[in-house]
Amino acid sequence: MTIRFAMIFIALFLLVTGAGAIYEMSARIQATHTFPAPGKMIDIGGRRIQLDCRGTGTPTVIFESGLDMYGSLSWSAVHDEIAKTTRACAYSRAGIMWSDPKNGVQNGKTIAEDLHATLIKAGELGPFVLVGHSLGGPYIMTYTKYYGSEVAGLVFVDASHPDQVQRFNEVGKLPSSNLMNLRNKIGAALNWAGVVRAVASTYDRSPNQPKSVFQAMNAYASTSFGPMLKEEASIDGTLAEAGTIRQLGNRPIFVLTAMAPMSEQGLKELKWTDAQASRYQNVWEEMHNEEAAWSSHTSTYS
Helix, strand or coil: CHHHHHHHHHHHHHHHHHHHHHHHHHHHHHHHHHCCCCCEEEECCCCEEEEEEECCCCCEEEEECCCCCCHHHHHCCCHHHHHCCCCEEEECCCCCCCCCCCCCCCCHHHHHHHHHHHHHHHCCCCCEEEEEECCHHHHHHHHHHHHHHHEEEEEEECCCCCCHHHHHHHHCCCCCCHHHHHHHHHHHHCHHHCHHHHHHCCCCCCCCCCHHHHHHHHHCHHHHHHHHHHHHHCHHHHHHHHCCCCCCCCCEEEEECCCCCCCHHHHHHHCCCHHHHHHHHHHHHHHHHHHHCCCCEEEEEC
């Protein structure tokens, strides 16, 4: 009886995963036809990076997204608005959305190299104003470290700080990420069977997000998932690299900090009290004030 049950279970598993694999394969093919890359695909030596530049004027604004799967579409709510007054470019990092994946590590330095090569090949010339959200903050710092002559200014949008892990740990133990890591491993292991695509389809669309943008994000979620995890695996090195440059001279920088109180749902998920959330928020504000001090020409907004 036990053997028979096991055989039935295996047969059902193969049937479900087989159907999932066919669903995933057909969905990937359909995505390339239904949601073509906005902007241009720039060849940087056997790999292509998607770059979407709009508008005219100088300096050129370069958008750098945080650790997510949405690439240039992460900036869809503001891209056109900025392009009304100057040149504005958003792009997708290697393996994200339409951009080709790459071998090896994906950290702040390799990302800066890809972006620099992409802008050069596309004929996009400085000066640039780099805008980085979350992990995009350390990414634009690293770009400035290696290609500083091109960078006229920086905008940190609720950006990560090079010392944030240590500083948060000094306040108190952060919630365990074991469950999230397990989910990621399961998603990576069963991505071929449509699991990531199925989960992405359950996400809610942001109120200010066009439906077509939301659909494109979901259409490429499964192919972007692995490259995103690759970036996540290099976070420690990325933060350390960004921490080696903390003097930006007199370049104008703007630091935007999210200081709204955490929602009840957020507190519940993290298992935090109001007092704990307040302490972490204070540390976050302190680190952003430090970011503002990296230049003699700065402004902060909360």
